[in-house]
Amino acid sequence: MSPVQSSRIVLFYLLLSLSACFWCILSMFVAPFLPFRARYRFVVQTWCRCAVWLAKTIIGIRYEVKGLENIPQRPCVILAKHQSTWETFFLSALFEPLTQVLKRELLYVPFFGWAIAMLKPIAIDRSNPKAALKQVASQGHERLEQGAWVLVFPEGTRIPTGQIGKFSRGGASLAVNANLPVLPVAHNAGEFWPKEGWGKTPGTVQVVIGPALHAEGNGPRAIAELNDRAFAWVAQAQREIGALDSGVVPSEPVESA
Template identity: 60%
Template sequence: MMFARVVLFYLLLSASAGIWGLLMLVIAPFLPYPWRYYLIVNRWCRFAVWLTRHIVGIRYEVTGRENIPNQPGVVLANHQSTWETFFLQQVFSPQTTLIKKELLYVPFFGWAFALARPIAIDRSNARDSLKQLSKAGGERLAEGIWILVFPEGTRVLPGQPAKFSRGGAALACANMAPVVPVAHNAGEFWPKAGWGKRPGKVTVMIGPAIYPKGPDPRSIVEVNRQAENWVNQALESLGTPSTQP
């Protein structure tokens, strides 16, 4: 029964991405950015989360919304699955996401997604990627747009410690923007590998904002350390303890 639900879920998700992407390619180029983001990304991601809940039974709860500052900043979240890439779009909005550029090559939806101005990087060139994140990220923050970064760089299995690279912290410090750490256990229900899904409730925890003291290397290290430590402590409280000694 669950296998059939998962197959149905992916059929509906893929069909909706193609149809929605094609429709947005026709409509979105004529809209201002806020409407483009809202229609291309926010609305479709809400639909994806709705499908996840009602077809495969993955529910969610969020704690710590009161910690979200009024000004946009950099969200540093652990990365376990695809679910959080959908869900966090509706918590921090408008938002741009640091993604691998290959995603923009996906027919229809990837092409439409490019109109929402994500920060698409080439992971094989770390130096150029950092420069691109710094330049484009600074521009987006100045425009009042949140930036979502998964500082682990790839999806990590539940139970493994979060190890953050410093790119997101460096971006926040360079622009004196707040960092908001986010922890979740989505990987327990939407695994990193394979198509399998397990019904259950994802808990998303939003931590207190971290405000940089300056753009210097010491401040970057400190902000990154605080965010990483908070996420690991939150994961332990969620029952996905770190395997660190």
């Protein structure tokens, strides 16, 4: 990595951190007086757009999106590939209002966690998978009824580029029980914003939004079938954008929501 690129990364993290501190503190005073949708736009959407813009302007991480026409009018469950932090910023800025499944510990982070807590996240205890699944089912259904998108990373954790993890059925189960589709999303953000380390490289992230997938029936069999279809679509889309190595065998399922 060149000294110039290293300097850009340091500047990016500095501005990202400063903007997060400023915006979270400001949100603590403003957000409580706003209705949920306006609160989301003010707290999350504005800052996440700033984060994506900083990555583009300072580091050179641009993006192209295909499939925007596939986004349904009514919010549903988003099943997205997870490779980095970039897609969390991007998807949180694209869909609003959006709630996501996250680690409960994040809510304890000063300012950042406090601001996020005002946005009705589904904060789970990953050390208790069974309780986490029940929480995702109950709170996720409630959020969908309130008109919020629910973002689920079905692999359960960030998977390095070129690989794919098996999908947990939590997201598909939530969609089937709410009689709503899942919206699959593929991308290659990990090529430019890796899972490990602080290094980042310029390039264009390819984001592909698939067609809304509906379950065929109800019950466990319908959930499993929908989950398999979503996985197959994401895997194929990853291959088409060159983000899945040939012959890759999915890693073991992640025992979490």
